[in-house]
Amino acid sequence: MRCLARIARTLPFALAAGGAWAGGAGAGGAWAAEPDPVARGAYVFQAAGCLGCHTDEKAGGLPLAGGRALKTPFGTFFTPNITPDPANGIGRWTDADFVRAFREGRRPDGAALFPAFPYASYTRMTDRDLLDLKAYLFAQPAAPVANKPHDLTPPFSWRFLVPAWQWMYLTPGPVPDDPARPAAWNRGRYLVDALGHCGECHTPRSLLGGLDADRYLGGNPDGPDGDKVPNITAHPKGVGGWSDGDVGLLLEAGLTPEGDVVGGAMGEVIRNSTSKLTAEDRAAIVAYLKTVPPLE
Amino acid sequence: MNNRVVNALAAASVSALLFASFGGSAGAADPAEQVKDRQQTMKKLGGGMGAVAKFVKNEGATAEDAAKGAEAVLAVAAMDPKTIFPQGTAVGVADSAAKPELWQSWSVAQERWSAMKPAAEKLDAAIKGGDRAQIAQALGATSKTCGSCHEDFRVKKQ
Numbered sequence: 234m235r236c237l238a239r240i241a242r243t244l245p246f247a248l249a250a251g252g253a254w255a256g257g258a259g260a261g262g263a264w265a266a267e268p269d270p271v272a273r274g275a276y277v278f279q280a281a282g283c284l285g286c287h288t289d290e291k292a293g294g295l296p297l298a299g300g301r302a303l304k305t306p307f308g309t310f311f312t313p314n315i316t317p318d319p320a321n322g323i324g325r326w327t328d329a330d331f332v333r334a335f336r337e338g339r340r341p342d343g344a345a346l347f348p349a350f351p352y353a354s355y356t357r358m359t360d361r362d363l364l365d366l367k368a369y370l371f372a373q374p375a376a377p378v379a380n381k382p383h384d385l386t387p388p389f390s391w392r393f394l395v396p397a398w399q400w401m402y403l404t405p406g407p408v409p410d411d412p413a414r415p416a417a418w419n420r421g422r423y424l425v426d427a428l429g430h431c432g433e434c435h436t437p438r439s440l441l442g443g444l445d446a447d448r449y450l451g452g453n454p455d456g457p458d459g460d461k462v463p464n465i466t467a468h469p470k471g472v473g474g475w476s477d478g479d480v481g482l483l484l485e486a487g488l489t490p491e492g493d494v495v496g497g498a499m500g501e502v503i504r505n506s507t508s509k510l511t512a513e514d515r516a517a518i519v520a521y522l523k524t525v526p527p528l529e
Numbered sequence: 530m531n532n533r534v535v536n537a538l539a540a541a542s543v544s545a546l547l548f549a550s551f552g553g554s555a556g557a558a559d560p561a562e563q564v565k566d567r568q569q570t571m572k573k574l575g576g577g578m579g580a581v582a583k584f585v586k587n588e589g590a591t592a593e594d595a596a597k598g599a600e601a602v603l604a605v606a607a608m609d610p611k612t613i614f615p616q617g618t619a620v621g622v623a624d625s626a627a628k629p630e631l632w633q634s635w636s637v638a639q640e641r642w643s644a645m646k647p648a649a650e651k652l653d654a655a656i657k658g659g660d661r662a663q664i665a666q667a668l669g670a671t672s673k674t675c676g677s678c679h680e681d682f683r684v685k686k687q
Contacts, residue, residue, distance in 0.1 A: 460685040478586030486669040487676045492579025494672045496679025504676065508669075 260359060260410055260423035262514060274369025277362045280428040280514070281355070282506040283370075286312050298322075298376035303349055304458055307442055308385030310349040318375035331367045332360060336405055338395070345395035347383070348402070348442065357406035357427035389442070402443035417513075421521025424514055429506065434462045434498065451528035457498050468527035480519045484508070561623040563615050570605055570613055577601030578672060581652065585665045592659065599653040602671065606645040610638065620684050631682040638682060645674040 267273045278284070289300040289312075298321075299314040317324040323331070330341040338345055338352040346352060358366075388394055406427070410419040425431045436444045437453045452464035452471070464471035472480055479490045484507040487495045495503065507515065558566075580598030583590035590598075619629045631638050652667040 476586065476588060478588060482582055482586060486672040488578060488582050488668070488672045490579065490582075492575035492577065492582060494578070494675035494679055496676060496681070496683045497685045500676045500680035504673075504680070 260407075260419055260427075261361075262420045262423075262511075262517070270365045270368040271372045273362075274365035274367070274372075277358075277366045277428065278369050279506055279509045280424060281358075281366065282429065282502055283315070283366075285501050285505050287315050295374075295376040295378060297370070297373060298378035300378065300381055305349065305442075306438075306455055307389035308383065310347065310383045310385070311381035312349075313380045314376060314378050315370060316373055316376040316378075317371045318377050321377055321379050322375060323370070324375060326367075328364055328367060332363050335363055338399055338403060345392060345399060347385075347392070347395060348398060351430040351433045353403050353444065354427060354430035354433055356403060357408045357423070359407050362428070398441060398443065401441070415520070417517045417520045418524065420514065421517035421519070424510070424518050425521055429518070431465070435465050448528060450522075450525050460497060462498075464528060465522060466525045466528045467523055468529055470529055471527065472522065473527055477516075477519045477523075480522060481512075481515050484510070484515045484518060485512075558615075560615075560617050563618050564623040564625045567613050567618065567625075567627075570608070573601050574605040574675075577605070578668070578675070581656070581664065581668050584656075585661065585668055592656065595656050595664070596653075599649065599656050602649045603646075603653055606649040610642040614638070626684045628682050628684055631678075634681075638678060641674065641677045644677070645671065648674045 264273055264276055267276075284296065286301055286303065287297045287299050288294055289298070289302075292300070294300050295316075297314070297316045299312040301312045303310040303312060314322040316322040319325050326334075326341055333339050334341075334346060334350075335352055335355040335358055337356070338348065338350070340346055383390065408422075408426075410416075411422075414422075432444055432450055434456050435450045435453060436446075437448050437451065437455070439445055450465045450471075451468075453462040456462035467473040475490060482488045483495065484503065486508065487500055487503045489495060494500075507518075510518075577598040577600070580590055581595045581602075584592065584595035584598075614627060614631060616632060618625055619627050619632065648667070648671040652664070652671050655663040655667040658664075
């Protein structure tokens with residue numbers, strides 16, 4: 234498969250080379266030139282980290298057939314089947330349905346999606362990336378696996394309240410590139426804020442489950458599975474004391490500056506997502522993170 | 530008294546009972562000590578990985594430092610996981626971070642542990658070869674083997 238060959242070409246630790254950025258076009262990155270939507274979609278799929286949540290890996294679930302339990306302070310969500318199965322998955326979704334789910338957090342029938350699906354971040358994705366992602370997902374095998382109902386604590390189980398949440402916390406994208414910033418920075422912001430949805434875990438939430446914008450990437454005491462999620466701003470208590478290579482090596486190999494290898498949820502993110510990005514894209518993430526306002 | 534202390538005391542009294550009933554067979558160690566030993570072993574492993582990483586990142590480590598680092602990694606990788614993870618040293622004992630699942634899925638854990646040795650051997654060979662890109666690749670592959678256990682069997686640092 235061509236896309237795999239391309240991903241395999243990723244240079245290890247090219248961060249050390251500093252100016253390795255290929256001068257891609259802002260949020261589109263070097264991938265803007267790839268003509269095949271399925272190959273492009275495969276990369277978007279990895280950068281957006283879809284596989285982990287939508288696969289019940291530990292129970293041996295089929296890829297993308299959903300069913301993974303996501304324990305949150307609001308209850309347990311069971312992720313849905315996103316294979317092209319027409320009865321259980323998204324096989325009947327049109328392009329417009331797909332884009333609307335990410336952009337506005339709505340199902341094809343118009344009902345609001347719970348924000349455990351991180352559309353407050355994905356709303357920033359470009360139409361092209363969304364449609365390429367759909368092309369990739371629709372090229373995957375259909376899995377006839379039924380969805381499990383969520384197990385949520387009221388009032389968070391009341392779907393009719395979700396539009397109010399969206400009114401408070403969802404700013405529909407996409408977000409235009411900042412022309413005053415270099416292309417790598419814009420690509421980095423897109424990877425962190427839109428595709429990587431890093432803030433969904435690294436930013437603390439309000440009581441209503443919205444991200445606290447004033448504490449952007451400042452760490453979250455109450456992350457997935459009750460874990461503490463670290464501060465990744467440029468503050469000394471975050472990654473302020475880390476070199477570019479330190480951040481790059483963590484994203485590529487999970488190795489911290491002390492030589493520890495991260496596990497837990499981030500270990501999975503590294504395995505499924507950041508280790509599979511191009512070296513240029515990891516460098517772009519580093520370039521952007523360095524400019525995130527430091528928080529204690 | 531916090532939970533951790535209670536748990537540690539409970540574990541200590543249980544092991545004291547075991548000692549009493551089995552006559553304290555020679556070599557049976559205190560679980561809290563075993564946890565400490567494990568942390569030392571992991572520190573050695575991390576120190577080795579960190580030295581190689583510093584060399585790869587070009588941040589002040591020499592090729593010799595990297596070679597020493599790989600040696601440390603190899604030495605730990607060659608150890609028997611049973612001695613590093615003796616029964617009764619799960620989370621709750623001292624400041625252990627090992628999930629009980631590690632012992633429940635012992636064959637998986639053992640398999641993952643043994644994947645470290647061939648990876649470390651490649652790392653060592655790459656350092657002797659001197660090609661930085663190859664070292665970087667081997668370092669990534671080695672840390673992957675570490676991460677495979679940390680992901681499933683280590684509780685997150687709180």
